[in-house]
Amino acid sequence: MIVHASEPVTLIGGGAVGCDDLAAARALAPRVVAADSGAEAALAQGVTPEAVFGDLDSLAPAARARIPAAQVHEIPEQDTTDFDKALRHIEAPLVIGVGFCGARFDHQLAACNALVRRPGRRCLLLGPRDVTFLAPPSLSLTLEPGCPVSLFPMGAVEGRSEGLHWPIDGLTFTPDGQIGTSNRATGPVDLTLTAPKMLMMLPRAHLRTATAALLATPARW
Template sequence: MIQPIVHAATPVTLLGGADIDAGDLNMCLRLAPMVVAADGGADHALRAGRSPVAVIGDMDSLTEAARTAFAAVLHPVAEQDTTDFEKCLTRIRAPLILAAGFLGGRLDHTLSTLGVLARLRACHVVLVTRDDVCVLLPAGESLWPLAAGLRLGVLPLGAARVSSAGLRWDLNDRAMAPDGLVSSSNAVASDPVRLQVAGPVLLTLPRQAAGVVTDVVLGR
């Protein structure tokens, strides 16, 4: 059994090594001031003047400056069967993780990140980019209070079935898969949106919906 490194009763910001827009970082820190870094993500923390409570990973992309600055909180995980993102998720216990710096860089890293979400069924993790917030939908039914007209994507990360109410193009117990039906350019028709899912399905929304997404994940 993997032993947790970080135990938090409040949301955590997790920083990866890919590019992070200043707006992404500021939004994450406003919602989740506690910082954990995945390997080279520590350099983002260093540049922002933030001290992570832990730096987790194989440490193969950490600069010497960050290694020195955060020497007291380095937690090397040497095995190479998992990514730094997975190393972090399996060692952080928190009600919500806002993860920035994991999408928008190398395609293989992006696909690996999404694969980790699906495999771990990590519905408490919200991925943040300059344009979007993304979260894995919980199994069963969930309600999303979203403004009409808002862009929305329902993207299967594996074999899934999805029903919806409140979308411009609703889904009625539709079989979905990455190599089959996806709903990449949908929109909100009425508030709230009701989604019923079985299988790993990613919900994507504009970054302006981050507050709504975090509230739903936290059960507020």
């Protein structure tokens, strides 16, 4: 690991990053790291990332020159994305990613792939309308009745639920079969899952709720 933190870390990607995105993330995860050109978004908002990871093919030379050389970590291999490169070098209770959703759909899919490939790196992606994260083995969320809850499997997975309008008990989820989008809470939600394959999506307004629930969950894959 290159970045070690005892508190959550904000990771900025090269997609669209609004001022409110970075502010919302930093309110919960004050330390800032960037993936490649995400460093430019950080600098534009007056923040110098403590580390930059990636193949650095999209980081402008002028922006790179503003960051101390010891904080720039070039990883030239092309088998993984810059998001994956950054995520695997961060050790923190939680990473909040901004700038990875809402721009190119293929990049967003690649970010979801990295969440599943790195189940030991607890990470939440903040998008324009949603927050997305890999569900841990068990999770308890304080949600109001009617709150949208979507579950999307990235592989075969089963589970049990309390507090969902459509319970997931007895179902086998697969990407090309049963999915769990457009469910909703009837109140507080409790989930247990059998494998690190289920992505969970909540409305963006529940960023703080999701962050608190993930940090309060001791079980990791």
